[in-house]
Amino acid sequence: MSEIIGGVSHIDCDELQHILQSSNNKTLVIDVREPEEYIAGHIPGIPLIPMNDIPYYIGDFDMEREYVFVCRSGGRSYQVARYFKHNGFDKVHNYSGGMLEWCYDIAEGPENIIQEFDPARLERK
Template sequence: MAQIIEGVSHISSQELQDIVSDTSSPIIIIDVREPEEYEAGHIDGLPLIPMGEIADLMDRLDPSKEYVFVCRSGRRSYEVAKFFGNNGFERVHNHLGGMLNWEQQGHDIAFGPAEDIIENFKPEQLERKRG
């Protein structure tokens, strides 16, 4: 169950795994790390939008949808979730503990570069690839 810490909803790695595993889930999960971090290990199928670039795309995102933000430790994703929450997005969550916790809990890690979605960004690019 999501918990509220410092005014932001946080979900555990197990809750995130449940969302990732549910192929019918409409929740959008975004990795906000840098490309080098993503390439070194990420959750398969998640789009990468670095924290420094996400604010520029915010006006193209649907504030009625639900979002989870992921980073290395949970700090950057917390800041992004807080920023979104302060800008009219009501259903946003931070992944508590980030990828460090995800790996520690034994969840699957994928490797390789992210697809470049920034230059010609379209919101549908955030839809998870369904298996």
């Protein structure tokens, strides 16, 4: 069950898997690690926008959407979630376990690395 830390909802592995498996759930899940970390192993189907690139795109994100951020252990994704909250986004969550606690399928390679913002590439297929 999610808990609130520092004003940000934190979800666990099973909650994130439920979001990903629910076809009617339109929550956007974004990996915020570095490209080499993402290439080595990531949650299948989710895009990468490195944490340091987020400020360049913050004005392009839809404030009405819901977001979950993922990183290695939950620290960077928490900072990104806090940054979104600071910029007026209400529906943001941190995946608290990070990839270290991810216990479901993992993909390798540069599947969906965002180098130029395109909202369509954030959607799960």
